[in-house]
Amino acid sequence: MDASTLSAGLISGSSGPLYQRLAEGLRDAVRRGEAGAGSKLPSERDLARLLGVSRTTVIGAYRLLREEGLLESARGSGTRVVASGRWIGPAVPAAALPSGKLPGEPAAGVVDLSGSVVAGPDVVPRLASDITDLHALTTDFGYQPLGLPSLRAQIAARYTRLGLPTTAEEVLVTSGAQQAISLLFTLFGRNGGVIVTENPGYVGALDAAHAAGATLLALPTDAEGIKVGPLRETLARCPVSLLYVMTTCQNPTGAVMSTQRRTEIARLAEHAGVPVVDDTTLADLVFEGRWHPLPTAASGVTIGSLSKLFWPGLRIGWLRAPQALMTRLARLKVVADLGSSHVGQQLASRLLPVSEDMATARREQLTARLDLLTELLRTRLPTWSWARPSGGPFLWVRLPYGEAETFAQLALGYGVQVLPGARTSPDRGFADHLRLSFVHEPATLRVAVDRLGKAWAAFQSGHDAGHLRPFVTA
Ligand SMILES: Cc1ncc(COP(=O)(O)O)c(C=O)c1O
Known part of the structure; x- marks a missing residue:
């Protein structure tokens, strides 16, 4: 042509x-x-x-x-x-469908620092092989949209232990936390319902809000998460349907909200009559102490998942919501998939009892890898800056100049995939930021930073893709 x-x-x-x-x-x-x-x-x-x-x-x-x-x-x-x-x-209008690469295996030879996916730990196959009685499993009624009663009870008991008394009836098992977000945003965001989120925020939540046809208002954050002043003003002037926050290990900044900020946010939302969703998918990865549910959680919604402690391939998440919301959410769950896989839920039941041990192991692993990544970056890319996250799998990096989107394209040519900051922001802000995950083995992190260093040198000297060398595969 x-x-x-x-x-x-x-x-x-x-x-x-x-x-x-x-x-x-x-x-x-x-x-x-x-x-x-x-x-x-x-x-x-x-x-x-x-x-x-x-x-x-x-x-x-x-x-x-x-x-x-x-x-x-x-x-x-x-x-x-x-x-x-x-x-x-x-x-389809560009905003309504997520753009960019689908999650999954990176192209051959590419190190993927854009997501937080790693292979599941040994405990997953070990406990999976314990599920020997498939006959007993398959005799129960196959469609249970709310989830297996035994798993719902276990999740409820976990919340109760965390200081949020919960009954099994207040738990809905979902196909990952992502589905919990989608169900909630479909319910509250349809017909342009206003959903308030943090800016920067979780890419999958922004995509879910767009797909639901919601009106998205993303408010500024600081080292503790969403700022109180802008939230107060927004709640006063807008008919907000839902507030979506990540109080513990915010994605992408890794911030943890102080108790005082939590209390203020909870009070403001309650006063405005707006339900609050706290997405705690990354909360088990907090580096110090334990995470606590938001004070509004009893009247609001909390989202959780086994993806980050164990393995995203389980596709087991949940939401904890007041019973008044449960029936409508359950109906949307029926429309989505009639209920999550029983086999996956059986495995989740076996994994939940070892989640504390797993959290300890993950934290140790992640803090060591964060130390390594920051040390490598300081040496190789001394002009890049960041605030140390309080938890989670990501480092939120600021470039001294230039468009992170263009740099990310260039970096891919050097064999490393990173998430440009604009993807985390509905107004495409944070154009000078990158989200780098540090879930990988030390050797892989070394290769990644070496490639980033080469890509940055090319970026700095004004090379464009015409001068790109082939992937560095060493
Ligand atoms: C804040 C947040 N919420 C939800 C999800 C989706 O998790 P799941 O694999 O349970 O769907 C992620 C995944 O990275 C996340 O970071």
Whole structure:
């Protein structure tokens, strides 16, 4: 295909990273039939020249569309369209669907510091092999949307031990904490319901709010999490439906909210009649002490998960909510999937009793790896800055200058994937920040920082993707 055929309106929309806007423009061209299945696209260099964008932008757009299965590239024969327009579905407003790479295995040779996923510890397969009585398991009624009663009781007992008296009826088992967020945001955010979150915040919650059609208001944070002043003003002037916070190990900053701040937030929300959701998915990873439920938790909602202590592949999370909310949430759970897998829940029942030991082990491992990462960064990238997190798997880093999004594209070319700060912010703020996870083995962290150092040197000296060297695989 001649490059000029594709040029008109190929950069779609006016906000968001350029490579994603170009990817959407290319999807549109495929939808319109301008680039049918089998047609060859211009080379990265030609398209970059034609559109007046950097080659990094075109590389990013082509990579995204290859991951979606829309394009394929082969050495020597260029990049071709694989699917025909009919199969890619209608255009969806950019904000309504999460963009970027799907979670999962990084490309071969790439170290992924963008997420917090690691292989499950040995205890998972050991306890899984204990589930021998599948006959007993499969005789109970298969659809239990609220979750297995025994697991719900165990989760309730755990909350009660943490100082929040809870009954099994107040617990709904979900497919990971992500589903708990989606159910709540669907209930409170539909028809533009206003959901207040922290800025920066958890990417998956922002995506869930957009997908639910909610109006998202992201408020500034400091070293303790969401700031009281802006929250007070917002609650006074806006019909807020829901407040979503992470009081312990905020994602991405790793902040832990003080008792005084918790009390103030709880009082403000209660006074405004707004339910508060405390997402405590990362809370077991707090470095010092134990985490405590928000004072509003009895009337609000708490979200938890086994993903960070054990393994995300379990897909076991939950929400604890007052019974008045439970029936409606359970109905949404039925619509979503009729209930979580019983086999996964049986395994979760066996894992919960060892969660304290697991938390201790994870904390020790994470603090050692955080120490290593910060030491490596201080040596290799002395101009980068950060505040030490109080817990969680992430370091929230500030670059001295430049767009983190562009740097992240460049870094991928050097074999390391990082999350640019703009992804954590609905107004695409924090454009000079990166979220780096430190869950990996020490040797992997060393390789990652070495690659980041090389990528930063290239970024600094104004190299663009045209000068990129191949992946460093050592
Ligand atoms: C704050 C927060 N909430 C929810 C999730 C999703 O967790 P799950 O794997 O339980 O769906 C994550 C995952 O990183 C998270 O960081």
